[in-house]
Amino acid sequence: MPAMPGKRTERSCIIQVRVIPRSSRNKVSGKEGGVYRIKITAAPVEGAANRALRDFLAGRLGLAKRDVEIVSGERARTKRIRVAGLTPAQVDAILSS
Numbered sequence: 001m002p003a004m005p006g007k008r009t010e011r012s013c014i015i016q017v018r019v020i021p022r023s024s025r026n027k028v029s030g031k032e033g034g035v036y037r038i039k040i041t042a043a044p045v046e047g048a049a050n051r052a053l054r055d056f057l058a059g060r061l062g063l064a065k066r067d068v069e070i071v072s073g074e075r076a077r078t079k080r081i082r083v084a085g086l087t088p089a090q091v092d093a094i095l096s097s
Contacts, residue, residue: 013088014071015095017057018078021049026056028095035078036095050074053081061086061094 016035023039030037042052050070058065063085073079083091 011087012082012084013086013091015081015083015088015091016078017053017081019044019049019053020077026052028060031092031096047074050079053079057081057083061091 018035018037020029020037020039021042021044023041025039026041027039028036029039038053038056040049040052040056042048054065054068054070057063058068061068061083063083067084069082069084071080071082086094
């Protein structure tokens with residue numbers, strides 16, 4: 001379906017992350033096999049690590065928290081994240097720097 005004149009087409013992508021909770025600080029610690037390793041200070045209790053992950057990614061990518069959504073893996077260490085407003089190349093450039 002063609003885009004309507006004057007409407008912004010929404011860009012989004014899905015990334016995979018492996019969360020390492022209870023770390024000393026929040027940071028991206030690398031990328032292996034297409035999966036970003038992200039260290040989070042929060043413990044995986046009552047969704048605290050998931051909230052911290054969303055907050056960290058939104059801040060790092062310069063997006064609103066609503067633009068970062070956990071699609072699958074809420075209770076697993078490996079998660080699929082939908083990032084709205086950025087292309088996969090843009091996300092990779094930001095998270096790899």
